Ligand SMILES: NC(=O)C1=CN([C@@H]2O[C@H](COP(=O)(O)OP(=O)(O)OC[C@H]3O[C@@H](n4cnc5c(N)ncnc54)[C@H](OP(=O)(O)O)[C@@H]3O)[C@@H](O)[C@H]2O)[C@@H](O)CC1
């Protein structure tokens with residue numbers, strides 16, 4: 001699996017770190033040194049001219065990283081103001097604090113002191129990382145409030161903007177959904193992304209997220225007992241994307257001599273008169289993503305409305321559950337989509353037949369409402385692991401009110417209940433794949449495997465009918481025999497890529513027509529397709545950071561004058 005695509009919870013991260021340290025092959029102080037060096041390296045790559053930086057060091061090991069960063073920046077010629085606490089941290093952070101004290105003073109870590117040194121080029125936030133256990137209070141809360149000020153100089157966050165719950169993307173002690181906390185221009189996190197970097201407002205507050213390798217690769221198996229979570233990020237290739245070496249590739253590349261039935265047959269159930277638009281969007285998406293055949297099935301009195309293009313779309317009336325069961329006697333129908341524009345009553349009537357056939361099936365929109373109206377004890381009785389439920393938050397709350405309540409409840413202690421927790425529990429309860437839609441989409445299977453896909457740059461994707469297109473993309477990929485989790489993950493990515501390619505002014509009608517060009521680029525191996533706006537990113541990679549460190553070390557040896565005491569702050 002490509003490095004960087006797996007997500008670890010904070011508990012998994014701690015287990016990995018402690019396994020590394022217990023092996024005797026690396027100490028906590030060495031890990032801290034690597035972490036601090038990596039952050040300093042990324043700072044120097046982005047701000048190559050030494051300036052003035054304020055480093056805010058908290059009570060634990062995140063603060064320890066801050067003292068290491070201060071040492072490295074000092075050696076590189078930066079002028080530093082370091083604010084810290086006079087507590088008794090763990091031995092590693094204590095050692096790093098001591099080393100800094102041999103270079104310069106430590107000022108009190110409070111809002112008043114910070115206000116007096118804010119006239120600088122960079123603020124480094126090393127107050128809290130993975131160890132935040134509760135809502136900050138008192139002077140630290142006041143300092144964290146100051147870090148929300150958008151007029152501050154650029155902030156670099158160590159592991160995360162402080163106060164963020166790295167398991168959920170929420171802020172302990174603050175309202176869920178509306179709360180925003182400390183913000184960063186750049187966040188350098190370690191080893192693997194955590195859920196909080198990509199969920200809720202965490203995704204928006206981290207700024208540019210860089211994952212630094214601190215040499216824990218030999219201990220990743222420690223986290224492998226827990227269900228795996230993968231990050232689907234446009235810039236991070238994953239096994240689900242059809243990279244030429246990936247398993248999905250051969251599925252997207254239709255065999256030249258393939259019969260149309262080899263690419264499957266998707267059945268999209270449509271609603272009564274004047275409600276056919278949503279299901280047609282789904283059907284067009286299923287066609288564009290390469291289902292060999294797509295049939296739209298409205299009741300007979302709505303059939304005439306579906307005359308006209310696309311001509312490739314087949315139409316066949318389905319009046320009721322028994323009609324549907326007859327149609328499904330044709331085993332060449334390989335996937336179903338029920339819900340978009342269907343009407344709640346019709347969806348409720350068709351559900352038993354759609355589920356009884358045991359074939360892959362997307363349940364969206366009205367089908368989800370129909371499910372939620374079933375008696376609670378029987379709600380999920382006929383679901384199975386080839387069913388994909390695709391609720392947005394409102395639909396999720398109707399299906400799983402207790403889980404939705406936990407997601408909005410303010411809580412003073414961390415880790416907060418996350419959208420990942422909610423999707424996993426819902427999938428397990430429904431015994432189906434659950435895709436919880438949002439800017440941070442979470443997909444979970446009943447066995448706990450999960451995918452997260454976050455977009456922070458596509459506000460125009462929140463448009464009427466976009467969900468119908470997504471349901472159709474999933475149905476098309478299911479018809480083409482992708483397993484449910486992969487079909488859902490790939491569909492979410494194609495959906496976002498289509499929106500990004502089209503840009504502002506997008507309507508849902510435009511989405512399916514973007515898919516062929518995206519598939520062509522994917523099949524031709526155009527890596528730029530993963531980048532924002534289809535352009536290749538001029539990224540800074542770990543090799544550059546390592547080379548920079550080598551240069552920093554050489555300089556440190558050759559130019560011992562750099563090992564001087566802290567310069568006075570004044571003078572720009
Ligand atoms: N382990 C390693 O090998 C490596 C770890 N690394 C770094 O360590 C970070 C994790 O370090 P950490 O576990 O010490 O947690 P951290 O985020 O510094 O904060 C915890 C401290 O704050 C306290 N505290 C908590 N909540 C509070 C509140 N609301 N208000 C006030 N206090 C509160 C809590 O004490 P408590 O009062 O709960 O006993 C504790 O003292 C991680 O993010 C990464 O940056 C890297 O160096 C790589 C190697």
Ligand SMILES: [K+]
Pocket residue numbers: 062125126127128129157158159160161162
């Ligand atoms: K931090």
